[in-house]
Amino acid sequence: MKIVAFETKVSIMRKDDPTWRFALGASPVTEGHILRIATEDGVEGFGYASTTAHMGSLTGSLQAELEYLKASVLGRDSDEIESILIGLDRAMRGAPQAKAAIDCALFDLQARRLGVPLCNLFGGKVRSRIPILRILAIKTPAEMAAQARKLVNGGYNYLKIKVHGEVAEDVARVAAIRAEVGEGVHLTIDANQSYTPKDAITALNAMAKYTIDLAEQPVPVEDFAGLALVTRSVPITIEADEGAGSLREIYRLVTERAVDAVSLKIPKLGGLRNTVAAARICEAGEIKYRLGAAVGSRLLAAHGMHMACSLRDVDYACELGEFARLLDDPFEGLEVKDGFIELPQGPGVGVRLAGAKA
Numbered sequence: 400m401k402i403v404a405f406e407t408k409v410s411i412m413r414k415d416d417p418t419w420r421f422a423l424g425a426s427p428v429t430e431g432h433i434l435r436i437a438t439e440d441g442v443e444g445f446g447y448a449s450t451t452a453h454m455g456s457l458t459g460s461l462q463a464e465l466e467y468l469k470a471s472v473l474g475r476d477s478d479e480i481e482s483i484l485i486g487l488d489r490a491m492r493g494a495p496q497a498k499a500a501i502d503c504a505l506f507d508l509q510a511r512r513l514g515v516p517l518c519n520l521f522g523g524k525v526r527s528r529i530p531i532l533r534i535l536a537i538k539t540p541a542e543m544a545a546q547a548r549k550l551v552n553g554g555y556n557y558l559k560i561k562v563h564g565e566v567a568e569d570v571a572r573v574a575a576i577r578a579e580v581g582e583g584v585h586l587t588i589d590a591n592q593s594y595t596p597k598d599a600i601t602a603l604n605a606m607a608k609y610t611i612d613l614a615e616q617p618v619p620v621e622d623f624a625g626l627a628l629v630t631r632s633v634p635i636t637i638e639a640d641e642g643a644g645s646l647r648e649i650y651r652l653v654t655e656r657a658v659d660a661v662s663l664k665i666p667k668l669g670g671l672r673n674t675v676a677a678a679r680i681c682e683a684g685e686i687k688y689r690l691g692a693a694v695g696s697r698l699l700a701a702h703g704m705h706m707a708c709s710l711r712d713v714d715y716a717c718e719l720g721e722f723a724r725l726l727d728d729p730f731e732g733l734e735v736k737d738g739f740i741e742l743p744q745g746p747g748v749g750v751r752l753a754g755a756k757a
């Protein structure tokens with residue numbers, strides 16, 4: 400069916416904690432764009448374009464990319480998703496966040512047209528719910544421990560500790576949080592590239608006694624050899640995030656066994672199609688993967704849930720519940736309950752514009 404509408408709307412969501420920060424920055428709001436496409440018979444599809452400066456997109460640049468790519472979508476047959484996606488890559492190099500929104504909207508529209516949950520387009524569900532990991536912003540050890548307690552009391556069993564490359568301070572954060580939550584809670588670390596390889600090795604070996612399941616992107620993305628060195632030098636699972644920004648980068652990480660795990664994110668990989676491809680590359684190389692933080696509307700998290708529930712090897716908590724700390728979400732129909740999110744029911748992605756009929 401012919402695609403006749405391609406509309407974008409800026410989405411600015413306030414954070415419930417305006418001082419939230421991590422090693423690469425701080426902002427009191429989360430910005431993005433809601434993309435709506437529709438075919439001439441009135442079936443709609445929605446995608447979320449995530450503004451992520453550390454992955455190369457700003458609200459204005461993303462708007463310009465979406466506007467530029469519009470001509471590659473309008474007038475096309477909605478059945479020809481792969482062909483449209485090939486066209487996007489021919490029209491413009493890069494722009495993964497804009498392409499992800501279009502990819503997500505195309506698959507949502509197709510699933511709604513067929514009257515099936517979105518994950519049915521990717522082989523169907525292999526699980527129906529996902530444990531959710533929540534992220535602790537960088538603050539003092541005592542403040543982070545207090546926030547960890549609040550989240551554990553709220554039903555979460557997986558937490559991620561943001562750190563910023565200061566070995567002694569960061570180890571103190573981990574120690575305080577472990578002492579507060581006790582042994583039963585799963586802890587991970589995200590340094591967002593803030594360590595040198597040697598400092599990462601020192602810090603992670605010191606943190607290991609507090610039982611850390613996984614440490615994300617300890618060193619700068621450019622330092623591939625340093626990342627591999629850290630992976631070989633610590634007893635903690637090392638996961639690439641910023642360094643796993645494309646299928647080509649993931650292919651290299653996997654074939655050179657530079658990490659133990661990869662964080663898959665729909666916006667950085669350019670959509671659902673590429674997220675599935677990335678997962679298959681990891682499966683071929685026996686590298687773990689899961690869905691990493693999708694900070695933004697419930698719409699983006701819902702797309703992530705359909706991936707997380709249909710990919711074979713997702714066996715660890717995913718970071719799909721950060722919408723719970725954002726206000727003003729234009730979408731509703733997805734919530735975290737007792738630390739889990741249930742796969743949304745179809746048709747399509749399974750969330751709706753706030754105020755629309757269920």
Ligand SMILES: [Mg+2]
Binds near residue numbers: 591640691
């Ligand atoms: Mg990360």
